[in-house]
Amino acid sequence: MSGIQGTNGFEDAQFPGLWSSPDGRRNIDIGKQIFCNSAVNMKNIVAVGFDMDYTLAQYKPETFESLAYDGTVEKLVSNLGYPEELLKWSFDWTYMVRGLVLDKKRGNILKMDRHKYVKVAYHGFRLISKNEKVATYGNSFVRDAFDGPDYAHIDTLFSLAEAYLFAQLVDFKDSNPGKISEVKDYSRMYNDVRSAVDMCHRDGTLKTLVAKDIKKYINEDNSIVPMLKMLKTSGRAVFLVTNSLWDYTNVVMNFVCGSQTANGGSASLDWLKHFDFVITGSAKPGFFHDENRANLFAVETDSGKLINTDNGTPLAQVGGPELDLPDNIPKLCKVFQGGNVGHLHKLLNVGSSSQVLYVGDHIYGDILRSKKVLGWRTMLIVPELEKEVKVLSSSRDTRKKLQLLRSERDQIEDQTHHLKWSLEHENVDGVEKEKMCSKLEVLEGQRARVRAAHEESQRIFHQKFHPVWGQLMKTGYQNSRFAHQVERFACLYTSQVGNLGLYSPAKYYRPGEDFMPHESDILSH
Numbered sequence: 001m002s003g004i005q006g007t008n009g010f011e012d013a014q015f016p017g018l019w020s021s022p023d024g025r026r027n028i029d030i031g032k033q034i035f036c037n038s039a040v041n042m043k044n045i046v047a048v049g050f051d052m053d054y055t056l057a058q059y060k061p062e063t064f065e066s067l068a069y070d071g072t073v074e075k076l077v078s079n080l081g082y083p084e085e086l087l088k089w090s091f092d093w094t095y096m097v098r099g100l101v102l103d104k105k106r107g108n109i110l111k112m113d114r115h116k117y118v119k120v121a122y123h124g125f126r127l128i129s130k131n132e133k134v135a136t137y138g139n140s141f142v143r144d145a146f147d148g149p150d151y152a153h154i155d156t157l158f159s160l161a162e163a164y165l166f167a168q169l170v171d172f173k174d175s176n177p178g179k180i181s182e183v184k185d186y187s188r189m190y191n192d193v194r195s196a197v198d199m200c201h202r203d204g205t206l207k208t209l210v211a212k213d214i215k216k217y218i219n220e221d222n223s224i225v226p227m228l229k230m231l232k233t234s235g236r237a238v239f240l241v242t243n244s245l246w247d248y249t250n251v252v253m254n255f256v257c258g259s260q261t262a263n264g265g266s267a268s269l270d271w272l273k274h275f276d277f278v279i280t281g282s283a284k285p286g287f288f289h290d291e292n293r294a295n296l297f298a299v300e301t302d303s304g305k306l307i308n309t310d311n312g313t314p315l316a317q318v319g320g321p322e323l324d325l326p327d328n329i330p331k332l333c334k335v336f337q338g339g340n341v342g343h344l345h346k347l348l349n350v351g352s353s354s355q356v357l358y359v360g361d362h363i364y365g366d367i368l369r370s371k372k373v374l375g376w377r378t379m380l381i382v383p384e385l386e387k388e389v390k391v392l393s394s395s396r397d398t399r400k401k402l403q404l405l406r407s408e409r410d411q412i413e414d415q416t417h418h419l420k421w422s423l424e425h426e427n428v429d430g431v432e433k434e435k436m437c438s439k440l441e442v443l444e445g446q447r448a449r450v451r452a453a454h455e456e457s458q459r460i461f462h463q464k465f466h467p468v469w470g471q472l473m474k475t476g477y478q479n480s481r482f483a484h485q486v487e488r489f490a491c492l493y494t495s496q497v498g499n500l501g502l503y504s505p506a507k508y509y510r511p512g513e514d515f516m517p518h519e520s521d522i523l524s525h
């Protein structure tokens with residue numbers, strides 16, 4: 001696999017408008033930039049892989065998640081005995097966000113900071129007061145709390161509908177005693193929702209409807225094909241690893257690569273030219289474990305038939321005739337189902353796993369294992385980022401004001417502690433004591449006002465991002481649990497996969513300067 005020879009020459013001619021700054025001048029819109037946590041030198045990357053759903057195919061949650069919601073409600077009523085009035089419920093796709101944790105037993109939805117302290121909590125749709133929150137979660141800070149079976153993590157946009165439905169059911173159960181069977185506690189309700197959602201994904205309920213009117217459910221993005229072409233032209237192997245099966249992958253990738261007529265039409269295999277290998281039904285994250293013994297099958301692309309392989313080479317049936325391969329199964333196949341990362345490494349012929357960059361949307365399914373277990377370089381797609389950075393850059397003044405309020409609060413508290421110490425431990429005379437006491441009173445009033453102003457400004461600031469959960473990457477003014485995961489497991493992150501085409505394929509992505517608390521204080525003044 002040849003690397004990049006140079007960055008000038010072919011790029012201007014073949015990929016006009018694709019390059020970040022061929023002459024060092026062009027700026028990329030902040031919402032489309034690629035951000036770097038851990039260095040990735042693209043010159044060392046020989047293979048770039050992509051996840052499909054919510055990565056190459058960006059679903060419209062307003063239609064796709066509504067479909068998942070309606071299908072799930074239907075199954076809850078028809079198959080799992082929930083009351084028919086659920087069928088009248090509606091779904092607010094904007095309400096839930098990624099990074100939340102569902103407390104299945106208590107019926108709560110939580111947003112945590114990077115230390116796993118619960119900062120925002122709702123019971124169903126009821127905001128839990130600070131006291132109640134502290135009483136419930138305040139002392140539960142142990143290393144891996146919130147990771148057990150009593151909690152569910154909203155780590156993918158696929159989970160927005162199930163989280164919303166869980167909150168609705170919690171509210172419904174609380175306000176309609178007896179309408180949901182007593183044996184169905186919050187946990188069981190969650191499990192029912194989970195299995196109904198799972199069924200919608202497995203039984204074709206969603207996929208058939210998406211395939212019928214794909215434009216309604218997936219965004220058109222004409223930056224993807226040029227980006228894939230650029231990577232191939234630069235000498236990289238390009239591959240796809242998706243949990244979707246071949247038939248659906250073929251429909252979606254036809255649309256993504258622009259070769260599908262708007263409402264169905266016949267799918268062609270033209271899009272395969274952009275990929276060296278395609279692995280469908282990969283069962284990530286298990287796929288990333290070498291010891292996973294899953295067989296690798298070749299897919300006969302016309303019929304979807306699976307053929308046994310030996311590390312990708314098709315095998316004849318024992319006792320059967322010589323393998324007479326149809327045209328769509330060349331000697332070294334291109335489309336597979338199943339297998340594991342060991343098979344993929346052999347197909348790609350990569351020397352070291354650090355030469356692979358994988359782009360996905362799911363922090364656990366795509367990113368965490370591939371980076372932690374394999375040492376692949378990773379890029380996370382975070383569509384929410386586009387709005388997040390725009391709001392952030394338009395709120396510089398508010399952030400400054402919040403910082404000032406915090407520093408004012410800290411100064412007042414220091415003065416207060418100093419005065420209290422003097423009053424308790426120093427020999428001050430009566431008049432002086434009186435003066436100090438009234439100063440203390442003034443300071444305490446000031447502190448309450450500054451704290452209230454800070455709280456209110458912080459609330460307004462967060463509401464600009466999301467009315468309920470605030471800024472995705474922060475809780476208060478600390479990094480959120482989601483931000484912490486992004487920082488640890490995604491070498492790179494960006495809003496859309498096509499943004500990769502805005503940068504040179506020889507780009508050396510380097511992280512910015514790290515700041516320890518003592519440094520940021522000095523450098524911000």
Ligand SMILES: Nc1nc2c(ncn2[C@@H]2O[C@H](COP(=O)(O)O)[C@@H](O)[C@H]2O)c(=O)[nH]1
Nearest residue numbers: 051052053158197198201202241242243244
């Ligand atoms: N059986 C289930 N399948 C699910 C669920 N949520 C999503 N999905 C399906 O997974 C793939 C994701 O593909 P990838 O390209 O992102 O790897 C897609 O086919 C979804 O429909 C679920 O809860 N259960």
Ligand SMILES: [Mg+2]
Nearest residue numbers: 051053054361
């Ligand atoms: Mg995905």
